[in-house]
Amino acid sequence: MERNSRATGGAEGNDPKQSATPAADKRNKQKEDNEIEVKPVETFYQKKENFKTYVWNPEKRELLGRTSRSWFLILLFYTIFYIFLAGMFALCLYILLLTISPYTPTYRDRLDNPGVTILPNLEGSEIFFNRSEKSTWSEYVKNMHRFLESYNDSVQADKNIQCSPGSYFTQQKNESEEREACQFNRTLLRNCSGTEDPNFGYSQGKPCILLKMNRLIDYQPGKGVPPYVDCEIMKGMGANVVIHFYPKGGIFDLMYFPYYGKQRHVNYTVPLVAMQFENLDKNTPITVQCKLNGPDIVNDIYKDRFSGRIFFTFLLQA
Secondary structure, eight states, X not given: OHHHHHHHHHHHHTOHHHHHHHHHHXXXXXXXXXXXXXXXXXXXXXXXXXXXXXXXXXXTTEETTBOXXXXXXXXXXXXXXXXXXXXXXXXXXXXXXXXXXXXXXXXXXXXSSOBEEEEOOTTTTEEEEOTTOGGGTHHHHHHHHHHHGGGOHHHXXXXXXXXXXXXXXOXXXXXXXXXXXXXXXXXXXXXXXXXXXXXXXXXXXXOEEEEEEOOOBXXXXXXXXXXXXXXXXXXXXXXXXXXXXXXXXXXXXXXXXXXXXXXTOTTOOOOEEEEEEESOOBTOOEEEEEEXXXXXXXXXXXTOTTBSEEEEEEEEOO
């Protein structure tokens, strides 16, 4: 029994796993600590030198990390690439221009009904003035005089020709050939021409409004009947208001149609209709609607208040 216990104790005392583990762990830990690489901290001077080397490396003769051959190849590639893109764009643009006429729009389906605009147009559609205070209407007068300069009789005589009223002035010429234009002299507007009364009636409380039809290429309105303008009071006390139209009847004569576009109809003068309002009540705003009328003209489109008609407000201040 004693012999066996000694043998067993000797066996336990000689176990290499138990006797060698602490010392081995310590040695292994020291070895691992020694193997850890400690990176040196770069100084500012070293960073500066590394950056300079990156920009230009004299040993490898590299600029920004590339040799001259590498730079040549990459620049050659992008040069060819962008030349190809530019060529494709130019080719597409050239093909597109072949399908577009510089004289007539290809698609005009959204411009089949003329709109109208008025002058003076300094403050939108509201015209407020006091006939006794020139400062309240002087800008209106200046605006209308500037617009009517090209309608002076002398200017019209130099640029345009006398036409026969009552019929369309169609001109069958080559597409690129310039068209002649009919004269529209400002004296046709009579009291609203600015020649008989330089103040267009504003100093007398009888203001003038000029109305013009927007230009539509090749448009022949009215189906042979001259379109005309009429106005009505939509809001306010306007029972006594009298409206005079110039030219007589507020018509746009057919001889000013069709319009051939600014490239061919260089001297074209837009025809006008003038309205002079009398008996305006003081300090009572009135809203006026003026419509363009004709067999093929639509002036009651609910969603478009300015197709074939226009609204504006007068206020004659005391």
